[in-house]
Amino acid sequence: MASPAVIDVNGLAALIAALQQEGYRVIGPIQRDGAIIYDEISQLNDLPFGWGDEQEAGMYRVRRREDNAVFGYAVGPHSWKRFLHPSPVVLWRARRRGNEWMIEEPVEDSPRLAFLGVRSCDLHAIGVLDRVLHHGSYIDPIYAERRESAFVIVVQCAHFTPRTCFCASMGTGPKATQGFDLALTELVEPDAHRFVVEVGSARGAAILQQIPHRPAEPTDVTAAEHAIAQTAASMGRQLQTAGLPAALLANLEHPHWDKIAQRCLACGNCTMVCPTCFCFSVEDRHDLTGTVTERVRRLDVCFTTSFTYTAGKPLRQSIRSRYRQWLTHKLATWVEQFGTFGCVGCGRCITWCPVGIDLTIEAAAITGREQTTEGVV
């Protein structure tokens, strides 16, 4: 691939415009409702210039930064699954005409999406979803279509403190090395606010050609590497992954599960914010007369009783059993099922748990392993 380039803030504006010109809807970070979320970007000024965040277990606050960094924040409540694995979706509709049913498949004009600001953990999360919904025996056409057309612009993690992150433990970051079209590393110097651009694909190279850029100097590349290394060195959480699946599965009756169950609300927030949790339920809806039926798919979570409702009752009646299912799936049985962990270390489930349950602490307690994290109280 091409050697690294450098663009400035105007180049970033040109990048957004070039993608729009190519027919992409650009999805990127926006500061709204007290968080940095992902939504459609129409122009450069939509991006969260000068906004950062502070995160701890069960706590998130947007904060004004002292500099004007565009990507100076850790991942927020939204992830890209929101756009790749949308919910709800009407799968088909049936209309009764006399004694016959006419089946209609809704013709969805699947949008061409460009994701601006994909972090390495989230790129790996998309990889996990690919394995489940795209590359396995059962291909989900809704996911596949959106995924294949998606233009991925990674932003390497720099200039923020990754308090609830543990991508370094999971081997999923903070630097993305492949699987993107373009990757930006932001360098926030007062007189030289710029982005080092790595090219990861032919279409990435083609877009770069359309925007003003210059070749990267060795000093640019060194500064970028340094910024990413700082993030790697300041990870707020750790998880010992060696032998973890076996250690968890050997402790299914550990008394600590009961302690977690005392705190767990079974509200489903961890699962909803998880960038890899893909479970959905399918339901038929009817109008009052029973002449129109819709089959609707929507995201579901393993924390509800309806999730395991079978033959008259839910199988996992206690919160303990539901939390245990979630954690052991993420960190143990997912490996058997799909060959990777179901966790990429993004830390969203830690931050967005309303009562601050931290899976790195819980997994360590259950497996009796050392937990050495300065962020833990």
Add this chain to the structure above:
Amino acid sequence: MPRRRRRPKLAVWKFASCDGCQLTLLDCEDELLLMSELFEIAYFLEASSAVVRGPYDLSLVEGSITTAEEVERIHAIRRQSRILVAMGACATAGGIQALRNFVDVEDMKRVVYASPEYVRTLEHSLPASAYVPVDYELPGCPPNKVQVLEFLTAFLQGRRPSIPTHSVCLDCKRQGIVCVMVAEGIPCLGPVTRTGCGALCPRYRRGCYGCFGPMESPNTESLSAWFLIRSGLAPQQLVPLYRSFNAAAPAFVEASQRYADPKSVQKAAESLGTHAFDQREPANGEA
């Protein structure tokens, strides 16, 4: 749908309530005409003074049971109804008027009425299910018309209604609403409250008031401990939080009574091992 020989007879009954649930039915504007074709609306005084005698195929009951006469009436309705559905927070949990369940009703009468001697009332305001078997409950203050229509549709088709009992949180997340509790420190009952409103309050950056009552597995003890420690609420502030439209729902009764006694707070905190909680964010929503 197979042609029915006879339209099912629908009755809508009112007990101690504000009529809001009946208004939810009338609010089904696009479907109202269709409803009147598909059902024989036999008793619905809010809509029509024309009354058809029972028995009824489906009775929707609004309001809580608060007087001896109402106890007799709910039994009479039950006897005449094939399916009886309690609709709304009053009929399913006793309503806001169940606040009197926590005090001496005689005291309350004297405070509220100029001539309390004319008021004949039971000590407690209770849901229909406290007196008669109830076939289905539609929660909410008021119920959601989408859920009401889903119930009526399921009834007509003879299938189970698909009405979720999980937390409000799932619907916040499905809509991409940023959590008001995590991002702003606002105490929110969403994690212990049953969904149904479409996450109305969090959408407008307010905490959930619990209008739909407890969700399927409400862990109020854990949520309350978090409110005390992280949202900076005093124990006595937790009591009114749980005592609103669904004050007499058993899970919320337990939750409010736990903090009616201040000594219980320390005990609850200890039992939860709150040393694991991060205490660095004492502010109540202020950054």
